[in-house]
Amino acid sequence: RAVLRKAAALEYKIQRRALRKEDFINYIQYEINLLELIKKRRARIGYSFKKDEIENSILHRVHSLFNRATGKWKEDVQLWLSHVAFCKQWNAKHQLSKVFSSMLAIHPNKPALWIMAAKWEMETQLSSESARHLFLRALRFHPDCPKLYQEYFRMELMHAEKQRKEKKEFEQAKMDLGEFNYSEEILNGEMARIIYRDAAQKIKGVEFHLAVLSIAKLFDFTQDLQKEILERHGVFSLQTKYADDPLTWDYMARRELELGSLQSTEHTTKQMKVSEMTQREERCCAVFEEAVRAVPTEDLWKCYIAFCLERYNRKTNSEELKQKRLERTLSVFNKAHESSLLPEALYKQWLQLLLESNLFEKATEVAEAATKRFSLSVETWQMRLQVLIQLKSDDVTQCFEDAVKHVKSKGTLPLWTLWVEWSEGTNSKEDTQALYQRSLHATTPAESVTMKQKYLDWTYRNGGYKKVRRVFTSLCENRPFSLDFFRKMIQIEKEQESCKMLHLREYYERALREFGSTDSDLWLDYIKEELSHPQGKPENCGSIHWRAMKMLQGDLVEDFVSKYTLLQTGHL
Secondary structure (H helix, E strand, C coil): HHHHHCCCHHHHHHHCCCCCCHHHHHHHHHHHHHHHHHHHHHHHHCCCHHHHHHHHHHHHHHHHHHHHHHCCCCCHHHHHHHHHHHHHHHCCHHHHHHHHHHHHHCCCHHHHHHHHHHHHHHCCCCHHHHHHHHHHHHHHHCCCCCCHHHHHHHHHHHHHHHHHHHHHHHHHCCCCCCCCCCCCHHCHHHHEEEEEEEHHHHHCCCHHHHHHHHHHHCCCCCCHHHHHHHHHCHHHHHHHCCCCCCCHHHHHHHHHHHCCCCCCCCCCHHHHHHHHHHHHHHHHHHHHHHHHHHCCCCHHHHHHHHHHHHHHHCCCCCHHHHHHHHHHHHHHHHHHHCCCCCCHHHHHHHHHHHHHHCCHHHHHHHHHHHHHHCCCCHHHHHHHHHHHHCCCCCHHHHHHHHHHHHHCCCCCCHHHHHEEEEEEECCCCCHHHHHHHHHHHHHHHHHHHHHHHHHHHHHHHHHHHHHHHHHHHHHHCCCCCCCCHHHHHHHHHHCCCCCCHHHHHHHHHHHHHHHHHCCCCHHHHHHHHCCCCCCCCHHHHHHHHHHHHHHHCCHHHHHHHHHHHHCCCCCC
8 A cells, every 4th residue: 555655646746747857767766666675575585476467567667657758858868877777687678779779869979878789789689790780870970989999899809709719619519610600800800900990090199099909909819900000000100100199108118018028937036027027117117218308298297107106006025126116206206396397286196105205304395396386276285284284394384374375265265274273283272263263354255154164163162152152143244154054053052951942043043044945954943943942932833834935945845845744743
């Protein structure tokens, strides 16, 4: 009966003249939850009576709801993807095929959806022909999309690998291959080669060619294909055609790691392995050094530093190798900084590395240099201040003063928050209070909302109830406010032994003047307070309810009425 009652209520909502997407989503979610519950209960008690009749009717209803919703709100891709996920979860293959067809007809401009559909055909339906057909259709809509070509390239190589395994198994079983047609060209990845050649004519830039090469390396039968990619847009061509692209140099440098020693590794010692790895990494760095001389750009230094950090973060049992990696990384950071080409975001990683290595003096110098170069950046000043606070420096206060002097008032909230938090644990109460009051004038009105709340909380913790009442009254003289600001004061009042309803009414009335039209819960809390407080007046609830109905906007009225009804029946 409860299920029928709930389902009927949800059904009524989707039969309205003015349909809402939320009603369909709630109905679908309820039915899916019901399906999951039935599945769990059947598994627990081992009961499968009328399984097809019950589950299939719910599944059919969910599909019908999804179809109605996607028909009404065709542009909502998330709704389509939810239907796809539901079909996959309940193995509705036939229905999923229809969903993909409808979705791609309406959203042919989204390559990711074509890739998803083709991947499902290839991996779940095991139909390479259907996947190929989808990719070809997608390329008609997106002839210059690198991602589509990459995935199409990958799919053809996966198909070739699958056929090679089948043929090998048949040969091992000594079966006659007469009725099976395994083309040598397909087995060798010729289809993928054609796709690459076609894409290479349309897509410019080294990124695509390197991505295709990395896909080809995943398959052990693509040596000739890899060679063609390298010769066509490979190492020698990269140096001339894409010499200014950081990805070119990044690939060339990292390639040195793969070109290891060709000698037998059977009798190599640990020291020999460390020595060989050191040599490989030095060869990589030599390429990067050549690159930053030829193309001195921020992006190239970023690639160089990313490589050094990757090698440093790799686990190794050799302390000698780890130390060399650390020295190399710190040296590269320093060179990039001296060239004035170190990106702002990387200063933080440099400082972390210096602090971990106990190079505190150098960390202080780097932080100061960063704020000189990026003097308008809040994040950079915040980073420098955190370093000084961590090192318990005497220059913290002066640094804060310099920061707020250089940075514009908009966006300085993190600096003031950090300053008052540091002051709470370091300075006197008078200094901290003065700082809080200064922050309210220094920040923008929107940001001062957060500072008011923090000021209120700190005053209560350090000055008690009477002082926080005075501060609250003074803060109420200047808008804007946050709802949490008023709720904090209400909470403080309720924590007092002699909690006065008169004060609570004052706080609720102030809050309702600001948020009474947008928050139904505030009205309900006010009503609850009048009903439960020893000094409350239940006769006031009617007038509060009437005011709420007048002030609340839109759907909030309905939400308030339903919750108020539950409150009257004792269920809230």
